[in-house]
Amino acid sequence: MGTFLTILLILAMVATVxxxxxxxVIFLRTTEADLNGTxxxxxxxxxxxxxxxRILFQAVAVILxxxxxxxxxxxx
Incomplete structure (x- = not known):
């Protein structure tokens, strides 16, 4: 059981990262045109x-x- 939870924890951490x-990356690709608008x-x-x-994956990792x-x- 511990090994299974450990594998799930690693997967959750990788998903979080x-x-x-x-x-x-999405933030860095934001252009000025994206910021100007309604x-x-x-x-x-x-x-x-x-x-x-990210928050969801972090929550899963904490629970694990x-x-x-x-x-x-x-x-x-």
Whole structure:
């Protein structure tokens, strides 16, 4: 069980870093034209989506860490 949770944790961490990098790349590609306008731009929406995914992956990683700690505490 611990090995499975560890693999899931690693996958969640990789997904978190991937979403973070994607959000940063989208942010860096934002042009002045994207900033001048009314309402949220397409770039802004993409940035928000990438950061929401990052937060989701981080939450999953934290939950997996807690489960691993509970599983390790039960063996002691």
């Amino acid at each position: 991937g979403a973070l990098v994607r959000g940063i 309402g949220p731009s397409i770039s802004g929406r993409k940035q928000n989506k990438a950061m929401q995914m 860490v807690v489960l691993l700690m509970v599983a390790a505490g039960g063996k002691g």
